[in-house]
Structure formats: C-alpha cells, structure tokens
Amino acid sequence: MRQRVLAVLQGEKPDRTPFIDRIDFWYKGRTQVGKLPLEFQGMTLPEVHGIVGMGHQDWDYPYAIKYKKLEIILTFEGERIFQEVDPEITNFPTLWGWIPIDKPGVTTTELITPVGKLSFQHRLLKESISTGTTRPQMISHPIKDLHDFKIYEYIIENSEFVPRYEAFTHREDEIGDHGYLVPIIERIPFQHLLIDAIGELETFYMLHDNPKEFRRLLGVIDEQVTDKLKRLADFSAPYVEFTDNLDGFMTNPLLFQEYVLPAFQSYCEILHGQGKKVGDHTDGDLKAIVHLLPETDLDVCESFTPAPTTSCTFEEAWKLWKGGPIIWGGIASYYLEDRVSEVEFREHIEHLLQLIGDSPIILGVGDAVMSDNDIDRVRYIAERIENHPI
Amino acid sequence: MNEIIKSIYTAVLSGDMTTTQEQVEQAVGSGLTPADILQEGLISAMTEVGRRFEEGEYYVPEMLIAARAMKAGLTILKPLLAASDVQPLGKVILGTVKGDLHDIGKNLVSMMLEGAGFEIIDLGVDVPPDKFVEAVKSGGIDVLGMSALLTTTMPLMKTTIDALVAAQLRDQVKVIVGGAPVTQSYADDIGADGYAPDASRAASLAKSFVG
Numbered sequence: 001m002r003q004r005v006l007a008v009l010q011g012e013k014p015d016r017t018p019f020i021d022r023i024d025f026w027y028k029g030r031t032q033v034g035k036l037p038l039e040f041q042g043m044t045l046p047e048v049h050g051i052v053g054m055g056h057q058d059w060d061y062p063y064a065i066k067y068k069k070l071e072i073i074l075t076f077e078g079e080r081i082f083q084e085v086d087p088e089i090t091n092f093p094t095l096w097g098w099i100p101i102d103k104p105g106v107t108t109t110e111l112i113t114p115v116g117k118l119s120f121q122h123r124l125l126k127e128s129i130s131t132g133t134t135r136p137q138m139i140s141h142p143i144k145d146l147h148d149f150k151i152y153e154y155i156i157e158n159s160e161f162v163p164r165y166e167a168f169t170h171r172e173d174e175i176g177d178h179g180y181l182v183p184i185i186e187r188i189p190f191q192h193l194l195i196d197a198i199g200e201l202e203t204f205y206m207l208h209d210n211p212k213e214f215r216r217l218l219g220v221i222d223e224q225v226t227d228k229l230k231r232l233a234d235f236s237a238p239y240v241e242f243t244d245n246l247d248g249f250m251t252n253p254l255l256f257q258e259y260v261l262p263a264f265q266s267y268c269e270i271l272h273g274q275g276k277k278v279g280d281h282t283d284g285d286l287k288a289i290v291h292l293l294p295e296t297d298l299d300v301c302e303s304f305t306p307a308p309t310t311s312c313t314f315e316e317a318w319k320l321w322k323g324g325p326i327i328w329g330g331i332a333s334y335y336l337e338d339r340v341s342e343v344e345f346r347e348h349i350e351h352l353l354q355l356i357g358d359s360p361i362i363l364g365v366g367d368a369v370m371s372d373n374d375i376d377r378v379r380y381i382a383e384r385i386e387n388h389p390i
Numbered sequence: 391m392n393e394i395i396k397s398i399y400t401a402v403l404s405g406d407m408t409t410t411q412e413q414v415e416q417a418v419g420s421g422l423t424p425a426d427i428l429q430e431g432l433i434s435a436m437t438e439v440g441r442r443f444e445e446g447e448y449y450v451p452e453m454l455i456a457a458r459a460m461k462a463g464l465t466i467l468k469p470l471l472a473a474s475d476v477q478p479l480g481k482v483i484l485g486t487v488k489g490d491l492h493d494i495g496k497n498l499v500s501m502m503l504e505g506a507g508f509e510i511i512d513l514g515v516d517v518p519p520d521k522f523v524e525a526v527k528s529g530g531i532d533v534l535g536m537s538a539l540l541t542t543t544m545p546l547m548k549t550t551i552d553a554l555v556a557a558q559l560r561d562q563v564k565v566i567v568g569g570a571p572v573t574q575s576y577a578d579d580i581g582a583d584g585y586a587p588d589a590s591r592a593a594s595l596a597k598s599f600v601g
Contacts, residue, residue: 125516127489131542137491200494204451252449308573337541370541
C-alpha cells in the first residue's frame with residue numbers, strides 16, 4: 001500500500017488505486033463496548049487493517065518543540081498528574097498524548113512563564129471513550145483576552161526545534177508496507193489561533209476588536225513555522241502534512257484569501273524546495289473554499305470528506321482539482337452507516353470508481369471509519385479495488 | 391424608516407456595538423416604543439443579516455459581530471420590554487445532545503434565534519434526554535432545538551424525541567435538529583418537525599412554527 005501511495009504522490013501510476021485510511025475509531029470503539037466482531041478479536045489494529053484490506057494510515061510528528069522558560073502543569077479532576085519545566089511538546093497546545101484519554105473528566109493545563117500565566121481546559125466524555133473517538137475537546141483556550149497575547153508570544157518566541165527523525169523512522173518501520181505513517185507538522189498560524197489558541201468564535205471577536213494584536217501574533221507564529229519548515233530539510237520524507245482541520249464554514253473565503261492562502265504558498269515553496277510533497281488535513285466542509293484550494297500549491301487534500309457529511313460534493317472537488325491537489329479520502333463515512341442501503345452503497349462506490357478511472361487519487365473514508373460503521377463495506381471497497389487493476 | 395431606527399439598523403448590520411447601544415438609548419429617549427425599536431431596528435437588521443448569510447454575502451464572523459451588536463442593544467431594551475409587557479416571539483430550548491461537546495453551531499443558532507425575537511433557554515452541551523424533557527415540562531416552550539456534530543451522537547436526537555413521546559409532551563413542542571451529519575432525511579426518519587442546515591435557516595424554521 002505504501003508503494004501505491006508513493007506512486008500517486010510522485011505522479012506515477014500505481015498497480016491499484018491506493019485505499020488507505022484510519023479504522024482506529026471503529027476498532028477502539030468496538031473493543032470498548034465489547035462489539036468487536038469475533039474474527040477480529042485478539043488482533044492488533046494493523047492486523048485488522050490487513051484482514052479488511054484497507055491500508056493503515058497513521059500520523060506522527062517528525063519533530064518536537066522545546067519550550068524554554070516555560071513550566072507546564074496538568075491537573076486532572078483536581079489531581080496534579082504532570083509537571084515539567086522546559087517541556088518538549090509535539091503538538092502545542094492541543095497536547096494530544098498528554099491529556100488522559102482512559103477516563104472521562106476535565107484536564108486543566110497551566111502554562112507558567114516569567115511574563116505571566118495561561119490556562120486552558122480539555123474535557124473527555126465517557127461517550128467519547130465508548131465510541132473510540134478518544135480525543136478530548138478543548139473547552140477553554142489559552143488566549144482569553146488581550147493581555148494573554150504577549151504571554152503566548154513569549155512562549156512561541158522562546159521555543160526551539162528538536163528533531164525526532166529516528167523515533168519517526170522506528171514507527172514507520174512498525175507500520176510497514178501495508179500502511180503509511182504521515183509525517184505531520186503543526187497547523188498553519190491562522191488555524192493555530194482559530195482552533196487551538198483562541199477558539200473559533202472568540203477568534204472572530206478578537207480579529208474584529210484587536211486586529212493589530214491578532215496579526216502581530218500571527219506573524220510571530222509564522223516566523224516559528226517558517227523556521228521549523230526550513231529545518232525539515234534534513235528530514236528525508238517524500239510527503240509532509242499540515243494538521244489544519246480546514247473548514248470553509250469557519251475559515252471562509254475572505255479569511256482564507258487573507259490569512260491562509262499566502263501561508264500555504266510560502267510554506268509549500270519551502271517544502272517543495274526540499275523535494276517534499278505537501279498535504280493538508282482538510283476534513284471539514286470545503287464547499288465555500290473548494291475553488292481556492294488549487295491556488296494553495298498544496299499537493300494533497302487529505303481526509304477530504306464529501307457530501308452528504310459536508311455540503312461539498314465529490315464531483316465538484318474532482319472537477320475543480322483536476323490539476324491538483326490530489327484527493328486523499330473521498331468516501332463519506334455516511335455510506336458505511338446502516339441508514340444507507342447496501343444497494344445505494346454499492347452504486348455509490350461504482351459511481352466513484354467510474355468517475356475516477358485511472359486518475360490519481362488516494363481513496364479513503366472521510367473523516368474516518370466510525371464505530372457505528374459497517375466494516376464489511378470497507379472490506380467490499382478494498383476487494384473491489386484489488387480486483388480491478390488500473 | 392425613522393432616522394434613529396435606521397441608524398440602529400445600520401449599526402447592527404455593520405456590527406458596531408457602541409453605536410447600536412448609543413442609538414437604542416437615543417431612540418428610547420426620543421419616545422419611540424421599545425417594541426418598535428426592537429422590531430424595526432434590531433430584529434429587522436438581524437433578518438437582513440440572515441438573508442445576507444444565506445446569500446453568501448456574510449459569513450460567520452459578520453453574523454457573529456452583528457449578533458453581538460444586536461445583543462448590546464437588546465440589553466438596554468429588555469427591562470423596558472418586560473415593563474411594557476411585550477412578549478417574545480416564542481420560547482426555544484436549545485442544546486447539544488448527550489455525548490457531544492460541540493457548541494459552535496448551537497451558539498450561532500442561539501444568536502440568530504435571539505435576533506429573530508425568541509427567548510432562548512440554552513441547556514448547553516452534553517444534554518441528556520431527560521434534561522430536555524424536564525425543560526419542556528416547565529411549560530411555555532414552543533420549539534426544542536437539538537444539535538449534534540458526530541454520527542455517533544446523532545442517534546441521541548431520536549432518543550430525546552422518544553423520551554418526549556414517553557412523557558406525553560411530544561405534541562406540545564416543535565422539534566428542530568441540525569449539525570454536520572444531520573440531513574433532512576434523517577430528521578424525517580427520527581420524527582423531527584424540521585431540519586435546518588445553518589443558523590439563519592434555523593431561525594426561519596422556528597419562525598414558521600410560531601407565525
């Protein structure tokens with residue numbers, strides 16, 4: 001599967017259309033509630049991928065960031081669970097991997113610097129554990145008012161790049177040829193502020209009320225991202241991906257053109273210069289910005305989730321992105337739900353495959369195979385593709 | 391349109407909170423009735439915001455900033471409206487279903503409904519069916535709005551409707567649903583009265599039930 005993905009990324013023709021995505025939500029959710037089908041019981045996630053026939057997509061960071069002069073304290077439901085000075089973090093401030101995901105509750109994170117303190121919270125529900133979507137939700141964000149901007153700036157400015165290429169390669173070897181470990185890099189600055197640092201609606205208020213400070217912070221983050229990307233020259237990966245969760249409803253065309261487009265163009269230039277293809281995690285509703293994505297210079301729109309899960313149809317993206325970016329995804333998880341008949345599901349898959357023909361695409365399920373999805377339908381798609389060479 | 395009312399309307403449309411407040415105060419001082427200021431100034435402006443949003447002229451930020459300006463004006467009017475016994479257009483309960491913490495869509499719907507003249511009871515996120523039922527039991531509720539962002543939490547919409555049926559309250563309230571994975575077909579299947587794909591259309595839908 002890895003070779004098929006690489007072939008598509010490098011503009012070559014693979015023997016089969018790659019079909020690769022995540023079934024970890026399905027696997028974890030089914031395991032949690034004791035509903036993992038008998039044939040998969042006792043198997044690891046990669047083994048399940050092997051049986052189902054869908055390539056194993058996973059992600060990891062090829063670098064961490066060391067935040068100097070920063071003390072981080074995590075408290076879960078009032079109990080201190082972690083404390084460190086000058087921490088090395090791969091995903092700041094989402095802190096995936098740091099926030100407990102084995103039990104429901106609220107985790108409070110404090111960031112203490114010489115210029116002030118920030119705090120924010122994640123919450124995990126028991127339903128998120130039982131459905132396998134164990135991703136704690138940020139319920140408050142580090143930047144809450146104007147005063148917090150300078151503290152956040154201080155944190156960003158006092159950070160340094162720490163490569164973890166060996167750890168990445170080790171994980172890549174573990175995934176093996178039936179999968180693809182995607183090297184992910186952080187969100188671009190606007191998405192960083194929108195989703196993580198400030199929060200969606202609050203970002204719009206900040207942008208309206210304090211545009212000067214907002215843009216200043218964007219500039220600080222941009223400098224850090226640019227520096228990181230230049231340092232990735234030593235990292236010999238054919239493909240890297242921004243983790244933006246891009247959505248045209250929130251990042252509307254005006255915001256996209258002002259803040260997102262120039263960032264992508266600038267970052268793609270750096271990464272293309274290193275011989276890397278560049279993708280973005282675009283799992284939101286792209287309807288409003290689908291026509292703008294070809295201008296970004298991105299090579300791949302990964303986790304593309306079409307209608308009816310979003311309002312952007314596969315057909316319009318397929319038509320508008322003929323010259324790129326390449327779609328990774330394209331099958332809405334909706335078609336794997338029992339509200340869709342078997343006939344409708346199969347007709348949809350045939351329609352997609354006919355439309356695609358031998359054009360480049362990395363097929364997958366947008367955003368992922370969910371715990372309530374029918375795994376036999378995933379297996380059907382994999383077999384359908386395997387039996388039809390390009 | 392009265393000049394002061396016109397300036398309120400324009401201030402809301404451009405999201406100018408300070409001018410909205412100033413002009414509402416001036417309108418009250420000039421003897422205009424709170425009902426007229428509300429209807430012709432604030433609600434008319436938010437109706438236009440909704441139209442522009444549906445037409446793609448406004449996006450979420452513009453809607454949000456306009457709703458904040460409207461709310462600032464409404465804060466001044468609220469005690470006056472209560473004193474003159476002006477009733478809201480209707481009363482709406484809103485909540486994100488059990489197991490789901492996503493609140494952006496719900497909050498936008500809340501703003502647009504308030505902008506349309508409704509009184510909102512926001513139950514928040516991760517709302518269990520029995521909490522929705524209790525809120526309907528309190529009486530006087532015209533519309534119950536449920537939001538879900540995940541396919542795994544969407545079934546709780548049906549569970550909540552079933553709970554309303556079991557409590558013999560289903561006929562007392564119109565149920566509207568929305569959220570990324572929700573479709574008109576799904577709304578029909580679970581027995582909801584309506585589906586709205588966005589906040590502006592949610593306000594129009596709710597208005598159609600109380601009109």
